Amino acid sequence: MTIEIKDLHKNFGKNQILKGIDLTIDEGHIYAILGPNGSGKTTLIKSILGMVIPNKGLIAVLDKPIKKDWRYRKKIDYLPQIANFPPNIKVKELIHMIKDLRNSPSAEGELIALFGLEPFLNKKLSTLSGGTKQKVNIVLTFMFDSPLIILDEPTTGLDPMALIRLKELIQREKAQGKTILITSHIMQFVEEMADKILYLLEGEIYFKGNIGELLEQTGEPDFEHAIAALTTTGSHA
Template sequence: MIEVKDLYKKFGKNEVLKGIDLTIDRDGIFSVLGPNGSGKTTLIKCILGMVLPDSGQISIDGKPLKNNFKYRNEIDYLPQIANFPGNLKVSELIDMIKDLRDSKATKDEELIDLFKLQPFLNKKLANLSGGTKQKVNLVLTFMFDSPLIILDEPTNGLDPISHLRLKNLINAEKEKGKTILITSHILSFVEEVSDEIVFLLEGKIYFKGTIAELKTKTEQPDFEHAIASILSSSYA
């Protein structure tokens, strides 16, 4: 369970988050949406502790994040850009992350199989293509069994088959009763997987609820138009 209270953050003069209140207290897939610069990534990074908020509180499972790093054991995070130390081999990277998390219950082999990464295991990360790196990135994220999964643009650079496999993977994790937080630009993907969406606009939560509720609220027949109407009304 994630609880965000009154969260403010600015970078220099640029106020990115202006009082976010968000509670996610059930399992399922939540998509964080919003135009560029609306604060999606900042919000997620705040939850991960990578960005330190100016004010406000975040707690996960009732424990506040401040001066705490162990809670990240309970989170699987997929960063937006996958870039790894180039001199490590894929297998070494996987071993290293396992080593860092002191976690044994992993499904790395299964995932490697799924994304057909065996031929790359002994290659250096510097020599991999962007898509392959993203696959490695996915393996690193999904190989642990944490109750909270955060995916930042998970579909970047993936081929259609991998895309499909990713969707299955996400759904499978959801079946296990996990909470999954996604940011994505690809609305069809969001529509397909999300249970609820959180729409950020100019550093505030503009909307939180199911896609159906959004459609009702904006009186639009489909998701894409619903989003478009939010944007056009806010910028009008």
């Protein structure tokens, strides 16, 4: 297994964000983590990344507990929903900076070509459109060869061709046995990409399974209506 979580709790002040999450993420699958705003998706992801410290519970990544051991992070590639980089840095400078920080073999050349970023390498980040910035973020995420990839709203701002390229890239990484976690509000993208759905509601897992099981449980005719039904009924799987 890639990730194991036991009895995970997280409070911010009096707000209980995660309420005893138990979860196993198996190797080589694409998982979509879904749920309405405030359901705990971001807190769960940031707990796995070590960016949020839980109040209680255990997280193990690649069979090792992550507590007090930051080195596991080198085995995760993470695309944040909003990446804040210095606006005056050029694209190629940013890529070199991330390569230096990671100090791992990288394959940025192929990805730059794939997303058509050659004309933008000498441009400052502040001059780029939102979609072009997202392509840069995708290159930074996929240029290293890590077994676990976490993508937070990866489709934001992408044009149709870039979206096709992203989907191909994700499938290629999966074919190499990698484990991929995705959050997205675009249900068509989730339906195309995900092997397993994890649905969070008010800090608890309300559903875990594949899309067929979700349709069967909700009795809905399609994926979008099934997700909507989970949100309104809040019935435990």
